[in-house]
Amino acid sequence: MREIYYSWALREAMAEEMERDPNVFILGEDIAEYGGAFKVTQGLAEKFGRERVRNTPISENTICGVGVGAAIVGMRPVVDIMFQDFITLAMDQIVNHAAKFHYMYGGQCRVPMVIRTPAGGGRCYGPTHSQSLEAWLMHVPGIKVVAPATAYDAKGLLKSAIRDDNPVFFVESKLLYGIKGEVPEPDAPDGDYTVPIGEAKVTREGAHLTLIAYSRMTGEAEKAADALRGSGIDCDVVDLRTLAPLDGDTVAASVEKTGRALVIAEDCKTAGVSAEVMARVSEECFDFLKAPVRRVAAADTPVPCADSLEKAALPDAQKIIDAAVALLQQYP
């Protein structure tokens, strides 16, 4: 199978869905000829025209609201918000409109829109261009939150998100854009594959500890699991892939097997994604636990700019290894 970049996989998903459905269009800042801040939409304007690959003024709240308005009358917009940090400017249209219309108008309308957002740190962009705010959206009923870790899942989940009749907040990792992964050729028998929203995936198997992660942290967890195997600690790695609705069954099945859970997330520790996952594990797996549920998450600080400070603030494979070893030593 060929290997392509995560960013190319996303672009292929959009191109294929635009070919398949004339109602799909893309809306955002600098997405046409410029190709988006991270070149994810490069080439799409040339292929589909500037009507369907539409540059907007810098107006995040209205960009999202325009997506909602188009969606409720039958379109399938894919909204591109240049940095996830900028959803702070659009929270009204996302929280009070996109997420609520289907419910609050008695099911009369649907909001089939995707909001794509590059998240996370690791590139020394500093406090307002490096955040991971996905927990905010997990807290809002009515919107799905998806966070793929591989090129394969990025393509398959984005296609599912575009076809979904609900608003989907699509979390991309800036550091993953340049990572390659296996993705079938579009004209292969399985070329039009999708990855279902709401299903986690076990990517490593082991008996001693469950590492639960998503997006870029899945790769870090896998690196940690591979290293820990050498020290006699065998880990399950559960890649959540979707944060809302959360696949509690896959998480619980793994934790019931291993009896120990370490949750890894790039967002801030307090009230972050890890907090919700830990709460679910505590509620659902208490009788199986041999150790307290722990986490490796970002420090409760703004994401600093300097490389050294940023590395200190964010989780990585080594921090996961250290936490795993400490957990197993304390609760053998």
Place this chain on the structure above:
Amino acid sequence: MDLSPQELLPHLRMMLLIRRFEERLDELFASGLIKGTSHLYAGQEAVAVGLCSVLTHQDYITSTHRGHGHFLAKGGDAKALMAELFGKVTGPSKGRGGSQHVADYRVGFLGSNGITAGGLPIATGAALAIHLRQEKNCVISFFGEGGSNQGTFHESINMAAIWRLPILYVCENNLYAMSTRYDEAFATPTIAARAAGYGIPGEVVDGTDFFAVRAAGERAVQRARQGEGPTLLEMQTYRYYGHSKSDKREYRTREEEAEWQSRDCIEKLRLSMHFSDESLHALDAEVLHEVDEAVEFAMQSPEPAVEEWEDVVYA
């Protein structure tokens, strides 16, 4: 443009229906039969009815927290609206939305909205959909003068102007954003003047004059349908009740209220039609009966069943 008295009658009747509906609501809230809060449209009827009179059900509107008049004028059902206000499952939002969150997608009413100026981006998006599909329908976004100070006003009108979208931005300037008087929140005498900043036409309209509202609406709708882009209309009007049910109206005088009521939009339309007192009385009885029926329907309707949220939150 010239409508015969026969053609004007349904518009007079609709204005009267909205007035009597809102008056009844005020009583129902006072008597505790309806919970929650409500923002009544009485006084502003010529705006919703005049503008909706130039639309079809294929055209869309978005509304505000003060949306009952828009809902009815666009063709929504009075019984269903009353049921929603009573929190009944027969309401358009099945009791989940209440006064500020009703919609009727069958007639192009995309929803009232509890967020001030929240509807402008939504309306702009519907207009973009029309543009992309190369259809000939259009959109009206209603908002108050208070809403015109939100960022979405600027962002939405700018976007629609760039893309020449088929949309009317209709500002109902009723002088008070809750208790805040116009001159406390605006440094310019009109909101319509802002249109120049977006390169689109702006017009101040006497919102108590059905004919002036309708004529301005016709011009702007024609522009929209011909692909000439958006128009900003400022409707100068007045709400007879307070902002919401708890408002004692201490920020304005009874004299000012009486002055506006002396230019009442329904009375003005009636006089211009040479509609007699007797005829109005008969029409009024008919409308009051319709309101009675709506209340009866709402009271007889079942409560919504408690929901399994997994089944209804997602589509």
